[in-house]
Amino acid sequence: MHGHSPQAYPLVTHFQRHLALTEHERAALAFLPVRVVGLKADQDIVREGDKPSRSALVLEGFACTTKITANGKRQITTFHIAGDWPDLESLHLDTMDSDFRTVTECVVAFLDHTDLKALCEQYPRLAAQLWRTTLIQGAIYREWVTNLGQREAFSRIAHLFCEMMVRMEDAGLAKDKECSFPLTQSLLAEASGMSTVHVNRTLQALREAGLIELKSGRLKALDWEGLVNAGEFDPAYLHRPRERMSQLQQ
């Protein structure tokens, strides 16, 4: 599929989450050439060392950014869900310093850097919004550093679950604190810097504490407040649009 398709609408949605678009801006976005592609699970989209000429907006599915150490260990540095723009940074950093890959089957929209750069020059507000998108991703990284550095297993996993739940909600993919969650324990291990075995035991502890239910690819927070406490979770770092902020209180 190519250009001007209905598939471009998610792009408009992305911007409208934070910004009231003018007609011109909306039109510019609608006419941006996009290439929508379906991808298999567990597949590289961009690799460390690549010099991409385009960036991908996730439309459906779960993806992640990973880094591999010289010793061959792998760290997932963040998960991406629908609406996320995982490798937007490559717009201004020519060489990828990490891998961007699918976790589940995904649908992504590829946008050429040349088109995006032209858009940015012509529409400074859209440029600022894209910049903002990368800054929020940076804020998430800061929180992950803190999560890995300061919290032990139980809180750490709880925090990860809180973050994912809130982001899924904001993307319209969760309700009643329940969402699709197709992440294996070994992926959770790679994301939390723990061994698979210990993730397993921690999940049992979270279940025994009555905080979560996690099975067959779905996560449900049985006791949201309890989970938030366990994870010491404060969603401020997600810099959510104002309207969404209240939803946490529910």
Place this chain on the structure above:
Amino acid sequence: MHGHSPQAYPLVTHFQRHLALTEHERAALAFLPVRVVGLKADQDIVREGDKPSRSALVLEGFACTTKITANGKRQITTFHIAGDWPDLESLHLDTMDSDFRTVTECVVAFLDHTDLKALCEQYPRLAAQLWRTTLIQGAIYREWVTNLGQREAFSRIAHLFCEMMVRMEDAGLAKDKECSFPLTQSLLAEASGMSTVHVNRTLQALREAGLIELKSGRLKALDWEGLVNAGEFDPAYLHRPRERMSQLQQ
């Protein structure tokens, strides 16, 4: 001190590291109003929850970004040295999600967001460069997540030392793999997610391995290649300007 002063030159330097400036751009930078301020050690510059109307460029000294968990533990998410722009993100994220504070005495240049935004609208290349600056900071966060998640004490501290040394070199603050390093062991603990005691023991191990000398506020890599190996350090994530890349091989 206010505006147009010789103090503004570091600003030009910052941009010229990555970008060949035009005369217009250089002039625009030179005329940006800056307020240069000297700050005491161990002092907040901006706090979590603040909504700053300006950002600070570090001219001298060591600073850091920190997050405090609900349990009162503190994580240093990154260190800042001369030439760094620690809270540039506040240009587009209205509320700070972390603290930015001095470690040593510092000299910083404050720049108003309104001025920076005007600059960005008029000079897209400068905007892109500022954006790039925040993206590189993001890349550093990714690496820290990996460092905390996948490396044990010995490698983790080695990696931190490698990063600092390379960044100090690039800022012109290190030569012969030796630089000022006024970080206490308890700061290193907060940055590495380890206890002070274990930092102490790890430093002894690094010394016994003949990799470093660290005393009276100075760090020297006695065996740079060994340190790089121990830390599995690959500086690609720092996205250094091309000319500097070769320096690592020395």
Place this chain on the structure above:
DNA sequence: CGTTTGGTTGAAATGTGTCAAACTTTGTGG
């Protein structure tokens, strides 16, 4: 010179990793 701050040490407690095996679920091809 005393006081503070930062560094070092030892011993014990504990969180987490490792290994290896068994079990369960999911997916697939016959």
Place this chain on the structure above:
DNA sequence: CCACAAAGTTTGACACATTTCAACCAAACG
């Protein structure tokens, strides 16, 4: 639709990295 393979989860026992606590020492500092 079953049977089988593959993938993911769970378990136990043990090893080990790291934390904690408490004390002591050294260096920096006014």
